[in-house]
Amino acid sequence: MSATVAALLCPAALLCPAALLAIAALTVVANRGLGADRARWLVYGGAMLVCIAAFGVALVALISSARADGQAADMVLPLGLPGIGARFALDGLSAVFLAVVGLGGAAASLYGLGYGRHEHEPFRVLPFYPAFLAGMMLVPLAADAFTFLVSWEFMSLASWALVLAHHRVPENRRAATVYIVMAAGGTFALLFAFALLAGPAGGFAFAAMRAVPPDAVTAGVVLALALVGAGSKAGLVPLHVWLPLAHPAAPSHVSALMSGVMTKIAVYGFLRLVFDLAGPPAWWWGVPVLVAGGVTAAVGVLTALMQTDIKRLLACSTIENIGLIFAGLGLALAFAANGMAAAAALALTAALFHVVNHALFKSALFFGAGAVLTATGTRELDRLGGLIHRMPVTALAVLVACVAISALPPLNGFASEWLLFQAILLSPELPQWGLKLAVPAVGALLALSVALAAACFVRFYGIAFLGRPRSDEAATAREVDRFSLSAMLGLAGLCVLAGVLPGLVIDLLAPAAAGLVGAAMPPQGGLAWLSIVPIAESRSSYNGLLVLVFIAVSALGTAVVVHRLAGSAVRRAPAWDCGFPNADPATQYTASSFAQPIRRVFAGAIFMVRESVEMPPPGDLSPARFRLDLSDPIWERGYLGLAGLVGRMADFANRLQTLTIRQYLSLVFLSLVALLVVLAVWR
Amino acid sequence: MTGLGFDIAHLFAGGLVLVSLMLLYQDRLTAMIHVFAVQALVLTASVAWQAWVQDAPHLYVTAAIALVFKAIIIPVALSRMVARLGIQRGIETVVGVGPTMLAGIGLVALSMVVMLPVTATADPLAREDLAFALSVVLLGLLMMVTRRNAVSQVIGFMSLENGLILAAAGAKGMPLVVEISVAFSVLIAFIVIGIVIFRIRERFDTVDVGALDRFRGDRT
Structure with a gap:
C-alpha cells in the first residue's frame, strides 16, 4: 500500500499548484464578468479547498515516510526549458513546508472570504492571490535549480503585485520598489549559489548536485550566498529593511501569508541549499x-x-x-x-x-x-x-x-x-x-x-x-x-x-x-x-x-475562592481618576510611553533615539510637547549610503557618455597600453 | 632562414618603426604626407622581402597593394585634399614634440617587453616582426590621440593599419583573402573619412575636431 501511495503523492501535490494557477487564470479570463462577489467565492473558496488538499497530501507524506523511508524518484515533466524539463520531488523536508503553506493558505483563504468583502478594488488582489499560493507550493516541490528559481521568482513577483494592491498610497509604492529590488538581489545570490553547485558540467538537478559535493571553498561561498539569498527573503538583519515596509502594505490576509508562510519558504530555501546540497558542513x-x-x-x-x-x-x-x-x-x-x-x-x-x-x-x-x-x-x-x-x-x-x-x-x-x-x-x-x-x-x-x-x-x-x-x-x-x-x-x-x-x-x-x-x-x-x-x-x-x-485548575480555583470570599455580585465603580472625573483617554499609557523604559535601556544606541521635551515658559498656557526622533542606522547609513555610492558611480559613468572624439580615442589608447603594461609586469 | 635574410627583414621592420617615429614629430601636413608615403614604401619593401624569404607569392600581391594604394593613391589624394582645404601651412600638436617622442620610445620598449616573452616559442623572424608591428600600431594610435587635425588623424589611422599589414606579412600562413579584405576595408575607411572631413569642413569651416564638440546637443 505504502509504495503506491508514495508514488502518487508527488503528482497529487503537484495538482494543487496547478489547480491554483487554473483558478488564477480563470479569474483573469472571467474578470469583471464574474462579479466581485462570485469571484471572491471562487478564489478564496477554491484556494481554501486546494490548500486543505495540499495539507492533507503533505500530512500523508510525513506519516508514510516516517515508516518507510527512502528517497522517492524525481518526477520529470516536459515543462520549462526544452530538453531539460522540470523536476519535482516530495521528500520529508518538502512535505513539512508544503504542510505549512497548506495550513497557512487554508486559514488565509477562509479569512479572505470575509475580509475580501471590504476590498475596494478586489480584482487587484483576486488573480494574484492563488498565483502567490501556487508559487509558494511549487518552491518546496521543485527538484532542480531551474524550477526552484522560476518558482521562487514567481512567488516574489506575485507577492509584489499583492503589495502593490493598494497602489494609490505612495508609501505602498515605495515599499513595493524596495521589496522588488531586495527580492531580485536575493534571487541573484541564489542563482550564483546554484550555479556553483551545478559546477561546469551543469548538473542542475538536485540529485546530481547531491551526488557531487562541492569542495570546501565552494561550499563556504554557497553558504554565504544562501545566507544572502534566502536571508534577504526571510528578513535576516541587515537584509530585513524591506520586510516592515512590504508586509503591512498588502491586504491583511496576504500580509499573514507573507509573514507567516513566505518567510518560511525562504527558510526552506536555506535548508535545501546548505543542509541538503552543499555537502557535509x-x-x-x-x-x-x-x-x-x-x-x-x-x-x-x-x-x-x-x-x-x-x-x-x-x-x-x-x-x-x-x-x-x-x-x-x-x-x-x-x-x-x-x-x-x-x-x-x-x-x-x-x-x-x-x-x-x-x-x-x-x-x-x-x-x-x-x-x-x-x-x-x-x-x-x-x-x-x-x-x-x-x-x-x-x-x-x-x-x-x-x-x-x-x-x-x-x-x-x-x-x-x-x-x-x-x-x-x-x-x-x-x-x-x-x-x-x-x-x-x-x-x-x-x-x-x-x-x-x-x-x-x-x-x-x-x-x-x-x-x-x-x-x-x-x-x-x-x-x-x-x-x-x-x-x-x-x-x-x-x-x-x-x-x-x-x-x-x-x-x-x-x-x-x-x-x-x-x-x-x-x-x-x-x-x-x-x-x-x-x-x-x-x-x-x-x-x-x-x-x-x-x-x-489553579485559575479556576482562584476564581472560585475569590468569588466565594468576595461575593459574586458585580460592582461597577468609577475608575481611579486622580481627582479628575471623566478623565480624557489620552491620560492612558500610549504606545510609545509604554516602550519608553526599554527604549532608554536597549534602543538608544541602535536607533539613535533622541527625546526632547519643550516646556512652555512660566505663564504661557500652551501645552508642553514631547518629541521623539528615531532613525534606523542600517537604512540610513547602509542602504542610503550604498544608494549614494551607486548614484555617484552612475554620475561618473554618465560623464563617459559625453566625451570628445579625442578623449574617447585616448581612453581606448590608454586602456590598451595599461593592459599591455599589466601583461608585461605580471608575466 | 639564413642570417642575411633575417637581418634584412629586421632592417625593414625596424625601418618601419623608425619612420613611424619620424611621423610623430612632423608638424606640417605636407611633410607628414610625404613621410607617410615613405612609410608605405618601407612597408612594401618589407612585405616583398617577406614574400621572397618565405617563398610566398601571394605576399607580392600584398606588397603591390601597399605600393599602389598606400604609397601612391592615398598620399596623392591626401595632398590634393589638403590643397583644396588650403591648410598646407602648419598643424598644431596637442602635446609637445618632446613628450610625444618620449612616449613613442616608451611604447616601442613596451611592445618589445610584451611581445618577446609571449612569443618565445615562435619563429624568431615572426617574433621580431610582431614586436615591431605592435610598436607601429601603438605609434599610430598615439598619433591619433595627440593630433587635433582630422587629416593627421587619418594619417595616424593609416599608419596603424600599416602595422597590421606588417604583422600579417610576418605571420606565415595568413590567407590572401584576409589581407586583401583588410586592404580594401582600409581604403573604404579612407574614402568615408575623407567624405566626413569635407562635410566637417563645409559645416564648420575647419577640420579641427575640437570644433565638433561645441555643437553636441547631448552634453549634460
Whole structure:
C-alpha cells in the first residue's frame, strides 16, 4: 500500500499548484464578468479547498515516510526549458513546508472570504492571490535549480503585485520598489549559489548536485550566498529593511501569508541549499548563521517595540522569529559538523517546530490586525484601545496568539523555544572553543529577545484591546464577520493543540530532520502522559497537558475562592481618576510611553533615539510637547549610503557618455597600453 | 632562414618603426604626407622581402597593394585634399614634440617587453616582426590621440593599419583573402573619412575636431 501511495503523492501535490494557477487564470479570463462577489467565492473558496488538499497530501507524506523511508524518484515533466524539463520531488523536508503553506493558505483563504468583502478594488488582489499560493507550493516541490528559481521568482513577483494592491498610497509604492529590488538581489545570490553547485558540467538537478559535493571553498561561498539569498527573503538583519515596509502594505490576509508562510519558504530555501546540497558542513558554518540569527532576533524585537503601527509591529516581530529559527539552524549545523546527530536533530526539529508555530500564531495575529483595521479603519496603536469590549471574539483569538508568540506555556511558542534552549544547553559538548563561547552568547541574546517579545506583545495587546478607546473609531468598533472569526479561532485552537500535544508535531517533523542531518529526535508519541523528552528523561522533559491542567485548575480555583470570599455580585465603580472625573483617554499609557523604559535601556544606541521635551515658559498656557526622533542606522547609513555610492558611480559613468572624439580615442589608447603594461609586469 | 635574410627583414621592420617615429614629430601636413608615403614604401619593401624569404607569392600581391594604394593613391589624394582645404601651412600638436617622442620610445620598449616573452616559442623572424608591428600600431594610435587635425588623424589611422599589414606579412600562413579584405576595408575607411572631413569642413569651416564638440546637443 505504502509504495503506491508514495508514488502518487508527488503528482497529487503537484495538482494543487496547478489547480491554483487554473483558478488564477480563470479569474483573469472571467474578470469583471464574474462579479466581485462570485469571484471572491471562487478564489478564496477554491484556494481554501486546494490548500486543505495540499495539507492533507503533505500530512500523508510525513506519516508514510516516517515508516518507510527512502528517497522517492524525481518526477520529470516536459515543462520549462526544452530538453531539460522540470523536476519535482516530495521528500520529508518538502512535505513539512508544503504542510505549512497548506495550513497557512487554508486559514488565509477562509479569512479572505470575509475580509475580501471590504476590498475596494478586489480584482487587484483576486488573480494574484492563488498565483502567490501556487508559487509558494511549487518552491518546496521543485527538484532542480531551474524550477526552484522560476518558482521562487514567481512567488516574489506575485507577492509584489499583492503589495502593490493598494497602489494609490505612495508609501505602498515605495515599499513595493524596495521589496522588488531586495527580492531580485536575493534571487541573484541564489542563482550564483546554484550555479556553483551545478559546477561546469551543469548538473542542475538536485540529485546530481547531491551526488557531487562541492569542495570546501565552494561550499563556504554557497553558504554565504544562501545566507544572502534566502536571508534577504526571510528578513535576516541587515537584509530585513524591506520586510516592515512590504508586509503591512498588502491586504491583511496576504500580509499573514507573507509573514507567516513566505518567510518560511525562504527558510526552506536555506535548508535545501546548505543542509541538503552543499555537502557535509564544516565546523565554522554554524557561527555566521548563529550570529546572524541572534542579531536578527534582538534587532527585530527592538524594532517591533518601537513601532506604533500594528501591522508594522507584527512584521518586525516576524524578523525576531526568523532570527530564532536561524539560530536553531546554525546550532544544527554546528552539531552536525561535529557528528552529534542527535543534538543536531534536536536543534533542527526545534527550528522546524518554530517554523510551524510562527506560521500559526503570526497568521492569527495578522488576521486580528486585519479585523481591527476593518472595524476601526486605523492601524495606529495610539488610536485604538478598549477593543476587548467591542470585539470580544477577536480579542480572545488575538490573546491566545499573543500568549503563544510570547512563548508562555502551555502554548506552542513555548514548546518550540524550550526545545531550542535545550539544544543550546547541549553546546558545552561541542569540541571547538569558538562554538563553545559563541553559542551561549547567542543564547543570551535569544533569551533577551524572547523576553522583549513578551513585553512587545503585552504592549500590543494592552494598548489595542485593553484600557479605554483613544478615538471615536475605536469606541464604535464592531465585531467582524464569521469567516474572519472562524479563521482566527481555528488558528488559535491549533496553537493550543500544538502546545498541549507537542510530541505529535515533533514526530511528524522527524522525516525532515532525518533526511537532513541523518537522525531524528527519539519518537515522542509513545511516552506516557503526552510529555516530550528531547534528550533523556533524567535531563529534561515537558508536559504541555500537565501545565494546561495546572493552569486551568489553579485559575479556576482562584476564581472560585475569590468569588466565594468576595461575593459574586458585580460592582461597577468609577475608575481611579486622580481627582479628575471623566478623565480624557489620552491620560492612558500610549504606545510609545509604554516602550519608553526599554527604549532608554536597549534602543538608544541602535536607533539613535533622541527625546526632547519643550516646556512652555512660566505663564504661557500652551501645552508642553514631547518629541521623539528615531532613525534606523542600517537604512540610513547602509542602504542610503550604498544608494549614494551607486548614484555617484552612475554620475561618473554618465560623464563617459559625453566625451570628445579625442578623449574617447585616448581612453581606448590608454586602456590598451595599461593592459599591455599589466601583461608585461605580471608575466 | 639564413642570417642575411633575417637581418634584412629586421632592417625593414625596424625601418618601419623608425619612420613611424619620424611621423610623430612632423608638424606640417605636407611633410607628414610625404613621410607617410615613405612609410608605405618601407612597408612594401618589407612585405616583398617577406614574400621572397618565405617563398610566398601571394605576399607580392600584398606588397603591390601597399605600393599602389598606400604609397601612391592615398598620399596623392591626401595632398590634393589638403590643397583644396588650403591648410598646407602648419598643424598644431596637442602635446609637445618632446613628450610625444618620449612616449613613442616608451611604447616601442613596451611592445618589445610584451611581445618577446609571449612569443618565445615562435619563429624568431615572426617574433621580431610582431614586436615591431605592435610598436607601429601603438605609434599610430598615439598619433591619433595627440593630433587635433582630422587629416593627421587619418594619417595616424593609416599608419596603424600599416602595422597590421606588417604583422600579417610576418605571420606565415595568413590567407590572401584576409589581407586583401583588410586592404580594401582600409581604403573604404579612407574614402568615408575623407567624405566626413569635407562635410566637417563645409559645416564648420575647419577640420579641427575640437570644433565638433561645441555643437553636441547631448552634453549634460
